[in-house]
Amino acid sequence: MNFSQVEAFCAVADSGSVSEAARVLGCNRTKLSMAIKALEKDLVTDLFVRTGNNLELSEAGKAIYKDCENVLVTIERIRRTCTQVTGDYKTEVWIAHDDALPDDLWQNFTFELNNRFAAISFNVVLASSGDLSNLVEKGQVDFAFGVDYERVEDPRVRYQPLGKMRMMSVCRADHKLSKLQRVSDDVLRNAMQVSLAYLNEKNNPELQPFSLKYIGFSSFDYMLRTILTEGAWGVLPEPLIRQLLRSQELSVIKHTYGLTQEDYCMFTSAGMAEHPAMAWIADQISDYLFEF
Structure with missing residues (x-):
C-alpha cells in the first residue's frame, strides 16, 4: 500500500x-x-x-x-x-469570505493586511457561505471566513469559531408577513423566499429553502436587494441589516425560527500552522462580533 x-x-x-x-x-x-x-x-x-x-x-x-x-x-x-x-513560506495567500459582514469592513481589513504584511500578496474573493469549507478542502483558497452551515466532521478542514452571528428572518416593513402577530409554518411556506445558493456538491440541509417558492442567490447582499424590491422574505445576518431594522425598512418575522444563531468561523486546512496575518483578521472579527 x-x-x-x-x-x-x-x-x-x-x-x-x-x-x-x-x-x-x-x-x-x-x-x-x-x-x-x-x-x-x-x-x-x-x-x-x-x-x-x-x-x-x-x-x-x-x-x-x-x-x-x-x-x-x-x-x-x-x-x-x-x-x-525550511522557511519556504507562501508569498501569496488566497482568502475567501462570504458577505455576512459589511463590505467596507473587509476593505479595511485588506488595506491593513497590505500595510502590516508587505512581503505577502493577498487575493481576497467573495464566495457563498455554503462553499467556503469546500474551497479550503479542495485547496482553491488557503483560508476562508464566514457563517458555518456545514455541521459535519471533516478531517481535512479545521473550523475555528470567531463569534456568534445572529441570523434573522426578515421581510420589508410593509410586507403582509410583518403585520402578523404570529406567522405559522404554512403561511411562511407559501410566501416567496430568497435563499442562499451554493455550488458545493455536498447536500446541506441547513441551506435548504423553507418556502415552496424561492429564488437562490450566492450572496446575502443579492438576497437583501430582492427582499427590499420584490417583496420576498429571507434569512440574513444581523451586521448586514442592523441599520435597515433601526430605520424600520425591514421587520423581523414573528416565526419560531425568526431569530437563530450560527457560528462565524475561520476555515483552514487541517495541519496548517497559524498564519500571523490570518490570526490578525481573526482577532479583528472576534472583536467586531463581540459588539453584536
Missing part, C-alpha cells in the same frame, strides 16, 4: 467514477484503475462494487474509507510542517 493508491481510492470513493476521479486528480484513467486494483490485491479484498460505469464502496471499502482519509490528511500535515521548518 502506498500514498498514490490511498489517494486514488479516496478520489474514486468521493466521485463514484474512475473517469471523474482521474479528472479531479489530473492523472491518467488507466493509471488510476491500476492503482485501485493494486490496492485491492494488496488488501486481498474488493473495495468497490462495480455496476456498469458506477462504483460504490463495498462493505470493506466503507470500513476503511475514514482511515484512508485520515492518512491523506496526516501526509499533507507532514509536508506542510517540513515546508514551514
